[in-house]
Amino acid sequence: MDSRCALCGGPPHPGAPLALCLTHLLEAHDWVAGEFGMTDLLPSPCVFCGSRLGVRYPSGWLCAVCEWRVGEVPPDDPAASRVDVVYYLRFRDRIKIGTTANPAQRFAALPHDEVLAFERGDRTLEQRRHAEFAHLRIPGTEWFETDESLLAHVASLRAPTPDPWSLLARWRSESAARA
Known part of the structure; x- marks a missing residue:
């Protein structure tokens, strides 16, 4: 030097x-x-997603998870931040492909070991995924045998953000901001 x-x-x-x-x-x-901002703890949990991690800019704070601006009030209307997702749950050696707008509530009623991924979409996308992996489907259910093609698809969904819940929080924040 x-x-x-x-x-x-x-x-x-x-x-x-x-x-x-x-x-x-x-x-x-x-x-x-x-x-570029400085990553730091938020002064208080994000009112939108509950995260404590934030990015501090001279103009104010943003949540590092959902990018909600600190100080802005989330919408009162839950429909404003509604996001339909196709979800991938693992239970033992099988994967469930389903859809919901409220994953936490839906998963409470389902046996699962791990939330693998979320994909933004509704029943139409869910039906396309069921058709794509039909050769793995356990008859009469939305559960699928695990193989390399399904695991590769899940891995591609997780590549940009390994934590599916933080991705969902970001989508909800974006939806609310547009509303």
């Missing part, structure tokens, strides 16, 4: 990854925080 600050010629801050003095490192930090 250079022995002088690249901007002012002063001594670089010890251990800094760039040849910058403390003043210029702090200026760079402030710029990054203003441009």
Whole structure:
């Protein structure tokens, strides 16, 4: 590393990854925080999804999970944030493909070991998935045998966000914001 600050010629801050003095490192930090936000704990849980993780910008806080702006009141109308999803539940060695707008309530009535994924969609998409994996379907049910094609589909749904619940929270927040 250079022995002088690249901007002012002063001594670089010890251990800094760039040849910058403390003043210029702090200026760079402030710029990054203003441009990209700083991840931190929210002052209080998100009123929309309950998360404590937030991103602080000079203009205010956003929930890091659902991107709800801190201080904004969620809609009174539950329909404003309704999101229909196709869900994938694992129970032992089988996977259920179903649809709901209220996963927590629906899952309370279903035996399952793990929520694998959510996919934004309604009965039409659910029926397409049932047809796509019909060769795995256990007759008379919405449960499917597990094989590589179904596991690959679930993995593709989980790739951008491994936690299905945080993805659902984001979709609900976006829906409410549009309403």
